[in-house]
Amino acid sequence: MLIDTHSHIYTEEFLDDIDEVIQRAYENEVRKIVLPNIDSSTVRKMLDLSEQYPHICYPLMGLHPTSVNEDYEDELQLVEFWLQKQKFYGIGEVGIDLYWDKTFVTEQIDAFRRQIRMAIKYDLPLVIHFRESFNEVMQVLKEEQVPGLRGVFHSFSGSLEQAQQVIDLGFKLGVNGVVTFKNSGMDKVIENIDPCHLILETDAPYLTPVPFRGKRNESSYLIYVAQRVADLHRMSVTELAKLSTRNAEHLFQI
Template sequence: MLIDTHSHIYSEDFIHDRDEALQRAYDNGVKKIILPNIDSGSIKHMLDLTDAYPHLCYPLIGLHPTSVDEDYKEELEAIEYWLNKRKFFGIGEIGIDLYWDKKYINEQKDAFRHQIKLAKSHNLPIVIHVRNSFDETYQIVKEEQDGSLRGAFHCFTGTAEEAQKVVELGFYLGIGGVLTFKNSNLDEVISSVNIDKLVLETDAPYLSPEPKRGKRNESSYLVYVAQKLAEIYNISVTRVAEITTTNARGLFEI
């Protein structure tokens, strides 16, 4: 059994074959899928899918950093409204993204810190988006870590030093399709980390692993990431599945 800890399978990219994609995931051993939210516009689609597949899909609630602008406080109010209305399994996808635009960097930091505090008050894990922003993101998490904060650095592609910093904070590394890329040195970085500190993810519909690179990603492709990890750690795919599933179950309490 595998758990995809990060999939946007509720997005419009799957409008024509969502049910089939979920069936392919299940047939490939992916028996649980964590759904990170983007902003107020994505909540209904995500919850509709959760309600249709309650034993397969598990929702998170959060405001993605690329959706942070001058109206971010209204977005945060929507997040808090839903957080008090029904059950979620974490706060995400939250963090800092300085790849596209640095205009709202202060607003991103404020939104990130606010949502971390929400996670602590509700005893929920956080799923962190980091893009061109490791130092800024790490600093805030480090300042907010009081022993109760837990979560995963989603789509980790950093250095061995950064990986060690994440682990020392008590967080997991979310590992996805980038691990399989021929031009990635992520396999070398990950080999320095204990597999007990990893969770698997696809980030569907993005970042398809080899040999599906260039195509729409989906949760069924998680098996390629598991196979690559088995190769790196010189253990069976079954063992990779056992360890990373245990990690994900413990983190999200599913």
């Protein structure tokens, strides 16, 4: 069994064939799918899918850094509202993104800090987005660190040294289709990290693995990520699946 620990299959890209997408995932041994939220515009779609497939889809609640703007205070209030209203399995997707736009970097840092505190308050794992912002994210995490704070650095694309910093903090590394890209360099990093620190993800509809790169990603393609990581560690995909699934089940309590 595999768990896709990061998938946005509730978005409009899957409007016409979501049932088939879920079916293909199931046929490829992907039996659980974690759904990180983006912002107030995606909550209802995410929850509808989770209610439709309650034993497959597990929702998270959070405000994505690229959705942080002048009304982020209202967005954070909505995150807190939902956390009080029903069960979620993590706080995400949260963090800092300095790639697309640095206009609201101060607000991004504040939103991240406050959502870390929500993770502590509700005893939930963090799913962290850190595009071009590893040092900034680590700084905030260290300032807010308390015993029990845990989570995953989603779509990990850093160096071996950075990976060790994440592991030392007690967090997991999220590995997706990037590890299958020929020139990404992630294979050299991942092969030197004990699989006990890894969880697998797709980030669907983005970052589609080889051999489907360039097409819409979906949870069924997680098998290609699993196979690549297994090959790097010279183990069977069954062994790797057991390890990564145990890691994911423990982190998200699913």
